[in-house]
Amino acid sequence: xxxxxxxxxxxxxxxxxxxxxxxxxxxxxxxxxxxxxxxxxxxxxxxxxxxxxxxxxxxxxxxxxxxxxxxxxxxxxxxxxxxxxxxxxxxxxxxxxxxxxxxxxxxxxxxxxxxxxxxxxxxxxxxxxxxxxxxxxxxxxxxxxxxxxxxxxxxxxxxxxxxxxxxxxxxxxxxxxxxxxxxxxxxxxxxxxxxxxxxxxxxxxxxxxxxxxxxxxxxxxxxxxxxxxxxxxxxxxxxxxxxxxxxxxxxxxxxxxxxxxxxxxxxxxxxxxxxxxxxxxxxxxxxxxxxxxxxxxxxxxxxxxxxxxxxxxxxxxxxxxxxxxx
Amino acid sequence: xxxxxxxxxxxxxxxxxxxxxxxxxxxxxxxxxxxxxxxxxxxxxxxxxxxxxxxxxxxxxxxxxxxxxxxxxxxxxxxxxxxxxxxxxxxxxxxxxxxxxxxxxxxxxxxxxxxxxxxxxxxxxxxxxxxxxxxxxxxxxxxxxxxxxxxxxxxxxxxxxxxxxxxxxxxxxxxxxxxxxxxxxxxxxxxxxxxxxxxxxxxxxxxxxxxxxxxxxxxxxxxxxxxxxxxxxxxxxxxxxxxxxxxxxxxxxxxxxxxxxxxxxxxxxxxxxxxxxxxxxxxxxxxxxxxxxxxxxxxxxxxxxxxxxxxxxxxxxxxxxxxxxx
DNA sequence: TTGTACGCGTTATCAG
DNA sequence: CTGATAACGCGTACAA
Numbered sequence: 023x024x025x026x027x028x029x030x031x032x033x034x035x036x037x038x039x040x041x042x043x044x045x046x047x048x049x050x051x052x053x054x055x056x057x058x059x060x061x062x063x064x065x066x067x068x069x070x071x072x073x074x075x076x077x078x079x080x081x082x083x084x085x086x087x088x089x090x091x092x093x094x095x096x097x098x099x100x101x102x103x104x105x106x107x108x109x110x111x112x113x114x115x116x117x118x119x120x121x122x123x124x125x126x127x128x129x130x131x132x133x134x135x136x137x138x139x140x141x142x143x144x145x146x147x148x149x150x151x152x153x154x155x156x157x158x159x160x161x162x163x164x165x166x167x168x169x170x171x172x173x174x175x176x177x178x179x180x181x182x183x184x185x186x187x188x189x190x191x192x193x194x195x196x197x198x199x200x201x202x203x204x205x206x207x208x209x210x211x212x213x214x215x216x217x218x219x220x221x222x223x224x225x226x227x228x229x230x231x232x233x234x235x236x237x238x239x240x241x242x243x244x245x246x247x248x249x250x251x252x253x254x255x256x257x258x259x260x261x262x263x264x265x266x267x268x269x270x271x272x273x274x275x276x277x278x279x280x281x282x283x284x285x286x287x288x289x290x291x292x293x294x295x296x297x298x299x300x301x302x303x304x305x306x307x308x309x310x311x312x313x314x315x316x317x318x319x320x321x322x323x324x325x326x327x328x329x330x331x332x333x334x335x336x337x338x339x340x341x342x343x344x345x346x347x348x
Numbered sequence: 349x350x351x352x353x354x355x356x357x358x359x360x361x362x363x364x365x366x367x368x369x370x371x372x373x374x375x376x377x378x379x380x381x382x383x384x385x386x387x388x389x390x391x392x393x394x395x396x397x398x399x400x401x402x403x404x405x406x407x408x409x410x411x412x413x414x415x416x417x418x419x420x421x422x423x424x425x426x427x428x429x430x431x432x433x434x435x436x437x438x439x440x441x442x443x444x445x446x447x448x449x450x451x452x453x454x455x456x457x458x459x460x461x462x463x464x465x466x467x468x469x470x471x472x473x474x475x476x477x478x479x480x481x482x483x484x485x486x487x488x489x490x491x492x493x494x495x496x497x498x499x500x501x502x503x504x505x506x507x508x509x510x511x512x513x514x515x516x517x518x519x520x521x522x523x524x525x526x527x528x529x530x531x532x533x534x535x536x537x538x539x540x541x542x543x544x545x546x547x548x549x550x551x552x553x554x555x556x557x558x559x560x561x562x563x564x565x566x567x568x569x570x571x572x573x574x575x576x577x578x579x580x581x582x583x584x585x586x587x588x589x590x591x592x593x594x595x596x597x598x599x600x601x602x603x604x605x606x607x608x609x610x611x612x613x614x615x616x617x618x619x620x621x622x623x624x625x626x627x628x629x630x631x632x633x634x635x636x637x638x639x640x641x642x643x644x645x646x647x648x649x650x651x652x653x654x655x656x657x658x659x660x661x662x663x664x665x666x667x668x669x670x671x672x673x674x
Numbered sequence: 675t676t677g678t679a680c681g682c683g684t685t686a687t688c689a690g
Numbered sequence: 691c692t693g694a695t696a697a698c699g700c701g702t703a704c705a706a
Contacts, residue, residue: 023464023488023489024464024488072461072464072465072486073465074406074465074467075465075466075467076402076405076406076411076466076467077406079402080400080402080403080406085402087445087466094431095421095427095430095431095434096424096427096428096430096431096432097427098422098424098427100427101421101422101423101424101426101427101430102422104421104422104427104446105420105421105422105448106422108421108446108447108448109448112447112448117445117447117462117466118445118446119413119443119444119445119446120430120434120444120445120446121434121438121443121444122431122434122435122438135398136443138349138350138398139398139399139400139401140401140402140413140443141400141401141402160398162349162350163349267615267616270615270616270619271615271616271618271619273619274616274618274619274665288615288616289593289596289597289614289615290593290596290597290600290614290616290620292597292600293596293597293599293600293620293621293622294616294619294620295619295621296619339600
């Protein structure tokens with residue numbers, strides 16, 4: 023396809039090693055005579071040489087590629103996360119391969135087995151597995167892994183949001199408008215974030231309806247039409263934004279619009295007539311932190327410490343109105 | 349790291365090639381004696397052999413990896429696209445690397461230069477460049493490329509939405525509620541979709557305000573606060589959903605809520621008090637079509653034909669109300 | 675049926 | 691300063 027080191031060596035009457043030394047840059051090139059260096063650089067440019075990074079990786083055991091694994095890249099929150107990670111990685115000369123785990127344990131395992139074979143330098147993962155061994159079973163000893171959004175016992179390279187603090191603030195806000203009983207729409211409880219959020223709510227309010235299902239819009243719709251619509255809960259709490267979106271969409275069919283509490287917001291929140299209060303994770307901090315953590319481990323396999331970033335709570339105008347009317 | 353063919357050969361007292369033949373599967377393995385086949389399979393399993401796909405790729409010149417390049421994976425529409433593509437590719441045994449071009453020509457070129465070096469089997473791209481040569485300059489002759497969402501002259505492997513038809517329907521719908529003058533909020537016109545949509549609108553309505561900028565939320569906000577809010581256009585037309593989102597968010601600060609026409613919708617559209625009409629691209633068809641097209645070219649470098657998929661127009665309840673009140 | 679030997683394109687070691 | 695030469699791990703013609 024493209025010219026190789028051998029081609030250039032032949033063209034310039036030098037040897038492969040010399041060409042390699044010149045083209046791999048400053049370090050080794052200093053000790054090469056300016057003439058041959060010039061000769062080789064010119065020939066390389068003229069032949070349109072581009073190094074075969076596969077071959078290089080085979081030799082150096084570095085691919086300059088990292089993988090990120092999330093439940094579903096179509097979820098705008100994960101999308102933003104992936105986007106920031108990609109941007110940040112690209113700046114450092116790394117490429118990104120993405121994997122959708124679909125919150126599916128077998129799929130996660132399959133990827134965990136496949137990725138090292140493909141040759142990645144590191145992995146950023148929003149893990150489904152909660153055991154260190156499950157995650158690292160197929161990973162080479164020296165391969166750095168950063169768990170994101172959900173802590174895993176025994177893995178210090180983790181960066182997460184302060185869920186407890188956030189959900190406390192969220193509940194406070196609900197209490198301020200007189201909420202005492204709620205309908206809870208939760209994603210799968212075996213997932214850390216959903217479990218923590220659910221439990222905090224259960225502890226704080228009277229849960230009249232407790233609907234658990236896949237963290238998709240459809241679950242939210244079902245929860246509303248089958249259970250919540252006929253109830254009289256003071257508010258609806260959703261453990262993520264996909265669920266909330268489903269609830270809101272279903273809600274628009276009727277007239278009753280109870281306050282909704284959610285996480286990570288929804289576009290044009292302020293325009294909605296429904297009172298909404300939402301926690302927001304600091305996506306930028308999480309993304310940058312994860313990349314930093316990964317690259318740190320790549321350069322110097324030192325010890326890293328877990329990071330917990332705070333969340334924020336915001337509400338829309340409709341919520342404000344309720345707040346003021348009391 | 350992991351056991352290699354040589355390790356297994358040594359362990360079983362056979363040769364590398366025999367091991368390779370057995371482990372690469374059915375084809376060549378048929379011609380190996382059951383005993384040694386068994387012996388090798390067992391040893392491989394026991395040693396935890398996993399093929400080094402880098403080395404294999406170097407040899408076979410196939411990486412089973414494809415790249416997808418979009419403006420920004422954080423845009424939910426591109427996110428959904430990428431998600432569907434990943435899902436579909438994974439099923440066929442391919443991995444996905446994602447690139448954000450940020451609608452930046454230089455960045456796009458940089459990626460186009462980098463990706464072939466990394467070794468990808470094919471590329472799906474939402475192109476910024478409009479010239480075949482720009483896109484293919486650095487790509488190996490035999491590497492399939494599929495352009496998505498925006499046609500490029502001379503590249504038959506393209507799958508796009510029928511923008512003209514869609515925008516016509518959109519304008520029809522606006523006309524039905526008596527719109528005759530509009531404020532236009534457009535992404536960069538050198539991008540196909542934004543240009544086509546803008547021109548169709550300009551041709552159909554009196555454009556009182558014409559705001560062009562990056563296809564981000566911020567542009568929408570600015571357009572509203574700086575220009576549209578003080579105007580009396582009958583409606584606002586945005587050439588994508590990010591722009592519309594910005595407009596809607598800014599709009600919530602005031603009381604005037606003119607109808608908004610957009611593309612690819614916004615979550616919980618039905619709940620918004622603003623009359624909204626939107627075109628929807630068929631993401632599933634686009635994603636599946638792109639993958640099909642790519643894999644077709646990979647198996648058999650035959651000729652492919654461009655595909656144009658229809659779009660649909662939908663509107664929310666607030667729009668319906670306006671419609672009925674006439 | 676099996677083994678030998680070579681090549682994929684680089685980097686790294688070791689002479690000279 | 692430069693050039694052979696040996697890996698890296700795997701596939702595959704060619705021989706046996």
